[in-house]
Amino acid sequence: FMIVASPCALVLSTMPPLLSAIANAGRHGVLVKSAVVLEKLSTVTHVAFDKTGTLTEGSPRLVPIRPVPDAAVDDAELLALAAAAENPSEHPLARAIVAAARDAGLTLQPVEDFGSTPGHGVRARIGEDLVEVGNPTLLPAVREIAHEMVDDLEQTGHTAVVVRTDSTVVGVLGLIDQARHAAADTVAALTTLTGARPLLLTGDNPQAAAALAAPLGITEIRAGLLPEDKVSAVRELEADGAKVMLVGDGVNDAPAMAAATVGVAMGRAGSDLALDTADAVITRDDLSTIPAVVALARRARRLVIANLVIAATFITVLVAWDLFGHLPLPLGVAGHEGSTIIVGLNGLR
Ligand code: ADP
Numbered sequence: 001f002m003i004v005a006s007p008c009a010l011v012l013s014t015m016p017p018l019l020s021a022i023a024n025a026g027r028h029g030v031l032v033k034s035a036v037v038l039e040k041l042s043t044v045t046h047v048a049f050d051k052t053g054t055l056t057e058g059s060p061r062l063v064p065i066r067p068v069p070d071a072a073v074d075d076a077e078l079l080a081l082a083a084a085a086e087n088p089s090e091h092p093l094a095r096a097i098v099a100a101a102r103d104a105g106l107t108l109q110p111v112e113d114f115g116s117t118p119g120h121g122v123r124a125r126i127g128e129d130l131v132e133v134g135n136p137t138l139l140p141a142v143r144e145i146a147h148e149m150v151d152d153l154e155q156t157g158h159t160a161v162v163v164r165t166d167s168t169v170v171g172v173l174g175l176i177d178q179a180r181h182a183a184a185d186t187v188a189a190l191t192t193l194t195g196a197r198p199l200l201l202t203g204d205n206p207q208a209a210a211a212l213a214a215p216l217g218i219t220e221i222r223a224g225l226l227p228e229d230k231v232s233a234v235r236e237l238e239a240d241g242a243k244v245m246l247v248g249d250g251v252n253d254a255p256a257m258a259a260a261t262v263g264v265a266m267g268r269a270g271s272d273l274a275l276d277t278a279d280a281v282i283t284r285d286d287l288s289t290i291p292a293v294v295a296l297a298r299r300a301r302r303l304v305i306a307n308l309v310i311a312a313t314f315i316t317v318l319v320a321w322d323l324f325g326h327l328p329l330p331l332g333v334a335g336h337e338g339s340t341i342i343v344g345l346n347g348l349r
């Protein structure tokens with residue numbers, strides 16, 4: 001009785017499928033941080049994507065450089081100023097601006113008192129001047145003319161950032177990024193898998209967000225979000241019973257990742273905070289691994305349930321047989337060990 005009633009098979013029902021799935025995901029470029037995360041992955045009903053660096057390549061091109069006409073800086077000076085202030089930042093827009101300045105052969109001045117605010121932009125002291133580069137909707141006192149320049153750029157799907165020195169707008173930079181090649185297929189696969197279209201949560205302007213999302217088949221777009229707005233968007237969905245997976249790369253996505261059922265970070269493009277907060281990391285930034293890992297997690301869950309049923313059935317039958325009939329000891333041992341081996345092997349599939 002002690003042999004057939006001991007729950008070895010039950011104990012072995014869950015870990016082999018979950019650990020095998022974690023190993024399998026790892027081989028295919030997804031680092032799942034724990035077995036609990038894998039279980040949560042199997043329950044995901046909605047997927048929310050960040051834009052810059054997640055759905056896009058994260059290597060935007062700096063296209064137009066537009067100094068404000070009477071600001072006494074030319075294109076090169078404006079770019080040098082913005083690049084110097086952005087130099088310490090790890091944001092994809094910052095890297096693009098710095099790269100453009102280096103390509104143009106400009107030397108970047110050293111900066112002091114650098115600071116960056118997620119979703120807003122950066123500020124730094126260059127010599128005597130306080131230089132700010134960032135989101136046009138959040139830097140106040142953007143003058144009429146700069147407004148028009150920003151609108152022009154945003155109409156054409158650009159991300160516009162304004163450059164100010166000592167609260168005077170000196171110019172606007174336009175950046176454009178392209179979608180990752182696997183983005184459209186990933187959106188389609190996730191729609192089929194979860195039965196709900198993925199949504200886009202971005203800090204960028206609505207036009208740039210729409211220009212990117214439409215060709216990918218994303219219809220629900222929330223733009224102009226600060227990090228805390230991304231958290232509210234996730235909480236709102238979860239309050240309606242959704243289990244949200246948030247995929248992002250930036251410091252600005254980390255709070256929403258923590259609020260979501262599962263947070264997923266882009267391994268290469270991702271900032272340290274995003275990587276640390278995330279429950280899973282896509283190590284090669286290959287978006288197509290997202291639907292694959294959800295499907296894998298669901299399969300692991302099905303195996304766990306099958307194993308629990310197998311183990312419980314063996315134990316019940318053997319115990320009943322022993323109590324109410326006559327179970328020969330060798331058969332009891334074979335049944336007990338046999339069921340343990342069956343669930344172990346089944347889990348390893
Ligand atoms: P996303 O949610 O698409 O990843 P972010 O929240 O990182 O976008 O950025 C939102 C907006 O904030 C950008 O479109 C830009 O206007 C501004 N911004 C954020 N960081 C920077 C930066 N380092 N330099 C310039 N602008 C920035």
Ligand code: MG
Nearest residue numbers: 050052053250
């Ligand atoms: Mg981002």
